[in-house]
Amino acid sequence: MKDTWAFLGWSGGKVLVGRGPFRASAVAPESGAAFYRNDFGLSSDLPWWIPAEWALMEPAALAREWEGEEPPRVAWEALDASPFAGVFQEITTSIRWGIFEKTVPVVVERGSFVAGAGPSLAVRALAGPPPLVPYGWVDGRGGFAGMSPEHLLMLEGRMLRTMALAGTARAEEREVLAVDEKEIREHEFVAQALVSKLGDLGRLERGAREVLDLGPIVHFHTPIEVALDRDESVESLIRRLHPTPALGPLPRTGETMSRLQTWRERLGAPVEFGAPFGAWVNGVARVLVAIRGVWWRGEDVKLPAGCGVIEASRLVNEWRELRLKREAVKARFGL
Numbered sequence: 001m002k003d004t005w006a007f008l009g010w011s012g013g014k015v016l017v018g019r020g021p022f023r024a025s026a027v028a029p030e031s032g033a034a035f036y037r038n039d040f041g042l043s044s045d046l047p048w049w050i051p052a053e054w055a056l057m058e059p060a061a062l063a064r065e066w067e068g069e070e071p072p073r074v075a076w077e078a079l080d081a082s083p084f085a086g087v088f089q090e091i092t093t094s095i096r097w098g099i100f101e102k103t104v105p106v107v108v109e110r111g112s113f114v115a116g117a118g119p120s121l122a123v124r125a126l127a128g129p130p131p132l133v134p135y136g137w138v139d140g141r142g143g144f145a146g147m148s149p150e151h152l153l154m155l156e157g158r159m160l161r162t163m164a165l166a167g168t169a170r171a172e173e174r175e176v177l178a179v180d181e182k183e184i185r186e187h188e189f190v191a192q193a194l195v196s197k198l199g200d201l202g203r204l205e206r207g208a209r210e211v212l213d214l215g216p217i218v219h220f221h222t223p224i225e226v227a228l229d230r231d232e233s234v235e236s237l238i239r240r241l242h243p244t245p246a247l248g249p250l251p252r253t254g255e256t257m258s259r260l261q262t263w264r265e266r267l268g269a270p271v272e273f274g275a276p277f278g279a280w281v282n283g284v285a286r287v288l289v290a291i292r293g294v295w296w297r298g299e300d301v302k303l304p305a306g307c308g309v310i311e312a313s314r315l316v317n318e319w320r321e322l323r324l325k326r327e328a329v330k331a332r333f334g335l
């Protein structure tokens, strides 16, 4: 197996795999396949990565290529709540001053491999059942792999599909989520922001808000489709949408983005966490929000999770939600 490879769950139960060396490019190629990888601030001018070889495979067939990898085991460090408490306090103050309606801090649990290594995590991600979509990027010493429930966009011709995914509860609290005013408000911030960002591009249809079951965790989900009036590039749609208020600030301005970036850096969030990660295959694009994943470099492992904070949010509840998200990821990876 080559040193660098990338994968993304594709339609029809297949997974797109690209093997390196990769060539970075400003635009997707005319035909063939390319991966899209960028940081949260979309600072790269060359976000497309064109693989030397690519294929659409059965996930199990790809996993078989890694048979014999030692299963991953990670020793996790105790997580100190005080840096998050400090950021949470600053966010509440900013909300009171009217700078934000909502923002999404990220807390990172750290650990180190005691057995296995990054590629063994990538193999586990391949087993993510729908609606989770496996994704990952593996290079010589580092990488990330996850199973994301959130699409930033899917684009085929002039049909654009996206979703609002925000508002979270444990599976046992499914019924109360459906009537929880604070969670509904958090979700509606996201759904309405998407509608207003996309409304001028064509005929938009907003589906009903529903509860999406992801095993131990449930979210509010609203599908949104736009029949575009004219051709739009994937890059311009990514810039229009990212970050939605599911991962980013509301309102989204230079100032609110830079405040969020400062909090993310302070808490050690990997730069690709919550950023768009996707691919393009012969004119069809699928771009995920890179969440519910694990990042590694050498022995070091990071498990980031974010939570939407609005005026009605309370520190203990957010801390609990962050733990729920991390525990769901650990369970999926068998960590």
Ligand SMILES: C=C(O[C@@H]1C=C(C(=O)O)C=C[C@H]1O)C(=O)O
Residues within 6 Å of the ligand: 104, 150, 165, 166, 167, 168, 219, 246, 247, 291, 292, 304, 305, 306, 307, 308, 325
């Ligand atoms: C930020 C994460 O998830 C996002 C935030 C959610 C929320 O605040 O309710 C729900 C789904 C995702 O859009 C994460 O999993 O780390």
